[in-house]
Amino acid sequence: MKNTLRLKLFVKSLLALVVFVQANVYAQPVIQWDKTIGGTNNDALSQVLQTADGGYILGGNSNSDAGGDKTENYRGGYDPDGNRNGDYWIVKIAADGTKQWDKTFGTVHDDQLNSMQQTADGGYILGGSSNSDYWIIKLDANGTKQWEKTYDKGSSEKLTVVRPTYDGGFILGGSSRIPPKPNDFPLADARYEFWIVKITADGTKLWEKALAQTFTLTCLNLTEDGGYIMGGYRGIQQSSGGYYLVKLAANGTQQWTRTVEGTGYAEIRDVQQTPDRGFILGGWSDQDAGGDQKEVSRGDYWIVKLNPDRDIEWENVIAVPEDENSNVREEFQKLAQSPDGGYLLLGNSREPAGGDKTENSINGSFDFWIVKIDAGGNVLWDKTIGGSEGEFAASISTTFDGGYILGSTSNSNAGYNKSADSKGGIDYWIVKLAPESSSLPSAPIRINAGGQAFTTATKKLFSADKYYSGINRISSVASGDILNTSNDVLYQSARCSPSFSYNVPVPNGEVTVYLHFAETYFGAPGKKGGKGSRQFHVNMEGVRKLTNYDIFDKAGRAMLATAEIFTVNVTDGMLNIDFLTGAADLPRISAIEVLPIPKLRTQTFTPEADAMVRGGTYQDQNFGLDPLMDVKNGHIELQRRSYLRFAIPGVQNIKSAKLRVYGHNHESSVAYVLAAGGVLDDTWTETGITYSNAPSILNAPKEARTSVRGEWAYAELDVTEFVKTQAAGDQVASFALNGAAQRMVFHTKENPSGFAPQLVIVTDITTNSVTRLGNDNQEASKTKTGLSSVIYPNPAKDHIMLEVSSGHTSEVDLELTNVAGSQFQLQRPVIEDNSTRLKVGLPGQLPAGMYLLKVQSSEFSEVLKVLVTE
Structure with a gap:
């Protein structure tokens, strides 16, 4: 028996694991489409962004001649080893990935495009390096060059980032090599510093800043105050170094610096300001636990969240367990802030599943490794995307539909997640992800x-x-x-x-x-x-x-x-x-x-009119503005009733309706019955109603009755069915309160102490409410129009015109009754000038009063009020 029990428990655990994996897979966004774009040789993508027209702009480097997706020949020369240098290659694609145009820009030198952005005029700003200078090109919306500029500091400069600024100009961020000092050892590591250049809309240099010596700049973004946040790292040959941040004001003044570090080496790749005015930092780390990092890492993602005061709010190492026989690391590249407040992390990995990674790499080659974390840094899901060979992720950004666009370099042919063969050498590979489905569906x-x-x-x-x-x-x-x-x-x-x-x-x-x-x-x-x-x-x-x-x-x-x-x-x-x-x-x-x-909504309505009427000598007196209203049954001199009218516009899908009145039994502590009868004639007024002209009352059903005792309290009466009929008709509900032989007293809406009468209606606001499929024809007819049938004139004398709702698609039957339920024979309806308008003759000698017209078809039925005059 123990073995059997153990087996059952194992199966149950296994099923739970399967369910967890399925839920995790479901949370991943699916691939909507992918595109391979390349020339005849090698093309390496640096960045992909969605453009204002819903398409995408792709930028990178190419040494391909015309062929494949490339329309212009290679412009560059060769390096000392005989290898081709690169050119800037820009490709514009439509929202579905269809290519629209491409442009090549190059010199005889090695030209490396590293950054681009769309500009306010619909064009593009391109930033990179050429012949050890910053090289900036401004394009119009069609890719035509408007101007280009180079900027140098007299050493070796490499531009990393270009960003449009709030004043219409641009900020350039990169690194400049520091010339060696006379006593430096000849083989000493190269040293760099941040070099920041601010230019106008036409490329004129406004100012430049050299700062953070011994650090290489890797990332720069704008902050909400118009300034700049940038990050960098010391050279990898250094024995230690962490994430180094510098904050500049809009005019270039340094405001603060901050280092986030552990016990060994870490390299920041992205920094962005978050909506709470803090910062999110992403990079990779190779160090033991200690300092600001609480977990050991061996080339893993290290994500750090700073609060607005620049204190560490949380940090997380997102890792694959170390393989003692391998020095392969997870190469973090970029992050994107997701609409739900979390973060999407993009990098490369060729590791098998383990740790935070749930999927094996494809063929042991480098793939995209995407990890979604929530606002607190907790891993929600991860996804591995790749082809048969190697992919090197470079870019991620959000798209207008809440999804993501990923950009990489790939040398894979079709297979796995890649739908097309290589165009020749390595290519641009773009992957569009659908919006995340981590929020489980609440709709049917x-x-x-x-x-x-x-x-x-x-x-x-x-x-x-x-x-x-x-x-x-x-x-x-x-x-x-x-x-x-x-x-x-x-x-x-x-x-x-x-x-x-x-x-x-x-x-x-x-x-x-x-x-x-x-x-x-x-x-x-x-x-x-x-x-x-x-x-x-x-x-x-x-x-x-x-x-x-x-x-x-x-x-x-x-x-x-x-x-x-x-x-x-x-x-x-x-x-x-x-x-x-x-x-x-x-x-x-x-x-x-x-x-x-069903999702329920509760609405509380106060009366637009409430008034008491009294019999006997008071039968023609109005009490509509009194702070109290009474109820009592008995001799005509003692008769008291109270009327209430509520406007309930637009109320649909009613689940319940409760009439609540605040009062007590004025004559004793004994419980006496209070009843609420429906009133079909809503034409009475608060300052005009008397016992003599008060409209008639429908009998109160059992649920619209309750007991009232001597203590002051709200009495509650269920009037759901009557309110449903009124909401489907003229959207006004009137009631009359009747009582027993003892006087009951209730607050009116005029009472200065408050506690006004209430009509509390609970409605079903569930999206796409469901009906049985067998009734689809009926529901289709009813949903074609939200209108009921219409009667005019109303009040009527000898006939009515009935405009039949388009929800009735079959023959309609008509039935006329009075409020007491007695039925009257209608004259045969006559079809007017179209098939939905009927002229209906009323019975001769019909007494004046309120009547109910039932309109019945095989689709549905409705009840309309008809007021008949002499």
């Missing part, structure tokens, strides 16, 4: 099991079959009328095999699950069998929901749609539905709907 999830995407008559989209696992087998019929539904397509295909599951990502909590079935084989025309031929089990979240379920038996015949509905509580972010073989044949499911439990 609908799946056409075994079939393709399908939209029902009521515009419900059922996605193509997904989220399934197990034995992959589909059962379908080419044709045949499925009764009880207008959506035959959903039932003509189904998932059907000995054992399969659906694992649907949903928010934790209760969901409603609709399983849609139709038996299309056993007992169908020309097929054998019937009841008992197919029997199977269904589990949800490990709990048996259906045992030996027989579709034929439940529906009553073959080719007839039916459904089962369940409420399921999900605690792990994944709804598990298991279909298992039972007493006969195979499980079969046609469609699945997973629906959120």
Whole structure:
């Protein structure tokens, strides 16, 4: 028994692990498309950005002649070893990755484009290095060169970043080599310093700054105050060095510096200001735990968050366990701030799964390694993307749709995540990621099991079959009328095999699950069998929901749609539905709907009018502005009723409505009944109503009654059904309060002490509220228009004109009753100049008063008020 128990526990743990992995995979954004763009030789991408027109601009270096995607020949010469130098190569693509144009800019020297940005005029600013100088080129929106400038400090300069500034100019950031001192050892490491240059919109230099000696600049970004934050590192030959930050004001004045370091070596690659005015730092680290770094790292991502005071808010080493036989590291490159406040980290890795990495590298080569962390630095998911050879990630940025655009250099042919072969040598490779799906869907999830995407008559989209696992087998019929539904397509295909599951990502909590079935084989025309031929089990979240379920038996015949509905509580972010073989044949499911439990909204309305009326000698007196209103039954002299009217515009999908009045039994502490009857005539006024002219009252149903005692309190009466009818009609609800033989007193809205009457309405505001598929025709008709039918003139005398709602698509029946429920015979309706307008004659000698007109069709019914005058 112990072995059996242990085995069961192991299986349960394994299933939990599978669910976790599936949930983690679901959280990753999917690849929407990828593009390989290259010439005949080698092309190395530096940056890709989305442009204002929704497309993308790609920039990097190329030594290719015209051919492939490149339209211009190579411009450069050769280095001392006979290798081709590079040119700037710019490519503009549309939103779907289609190439629009490309431009080559080069000299005889080695020209390395490292940075670019779109400018306010729709053009582009390009920044890089040529012949050891900064080389800046300004393009218009079509890629035509407008101007170019070089800037040098008299040594060897390498530009890293160019950014447009708030004043319309540009800031240039890079490094300049420091000339060796006379006593320096001849083989001493080269030393660099930050060199920052500010230029105007036409390239005129305004100022320059040399700072941070012994540091190489790797990143620079603007801050919200118009200044600049930049980061750098000491040369890798140094025994120690951390992330070094410098903050400049807009005019170049140094405001502060900050070093974040551990016990060994770390190299910052990106720094950005965060919405809280702190900073996020990203780079890689190779050092033991100590100092600002709390974990050991061996060439791993090291992410640090500073608060606005520049104190460390949190830091995290994101790592793959060290392989003692390998010196391969995870090469961090760039980060992007995600719309949800987290961060996306981009770098390269060729390590197997382990630690924070959940997927093996592809063929042991370098791939993209993307890691998503939340605002607190916790890993949410990671993703490995690559081809058959090596990819070297260079760029990541957010896109207008909430997704991401990734840029890299690749020498892979088609395969794995790459859809196209190399164009020759190495190429630009662009990958578009869809918006993240880490927020589990709260809208309905609908799946056409075994079939393709399908939209029902009521515009419900059922996605193509997904989220399934197990034995992959589909059962379908080419044709045949499925009764009880207008959506035959959903039932003509189904998932059907000995054992399969659906694992649907949903928010934790209760969901409603609709399983849609139709038996299309056993007992169908020309097929054998019937009841008992197919029997199977269904589990949800490990709990048996259906045992030996027989579709034929439940529906009553073959080719007839039916459904089962369940409420399921999900605690792990994944709804598990298991279909298992039972007493006969195979499980079969046609469609699945997973629906959120309705989201409810509570609205509290105060009356637009409230007033008491009294009988006897007071029958013609108005009490509408009194602070109190009374209720009492008995002799005419003692009769007191109270009226309330509420405007409820735009209220739909009512779940409940409660009338609340604050008061007490004025004559004793004994509980006496208070009732709220509906009033159909809303024309009464607060300052005009009296006992003599007060409108009639509908009988109060049982739920609209309550007891009132001697203590002051709110009495609550359920008036849901009456409010629903009024919300569907003129959107005004009137009530009259009746009582027993003892006087009850309630506050009016004029009472200076407060506690005014209330109508509390709870509505369902769930997006895309769901109805059974068998009623789709009805719901389609009702959703074509939000309008009810219209009556005019109203008040009426001998006839009414009825403008029938377009929701009624079949013949309508009309029924007229008074408020007491007595029915009256209408004259035969006459169709006017179009098919939706009817002239309806009222019965002769019809007494004046309020009447109800019921308009009934096979689609739906509605009740309209008709006020008849003499």
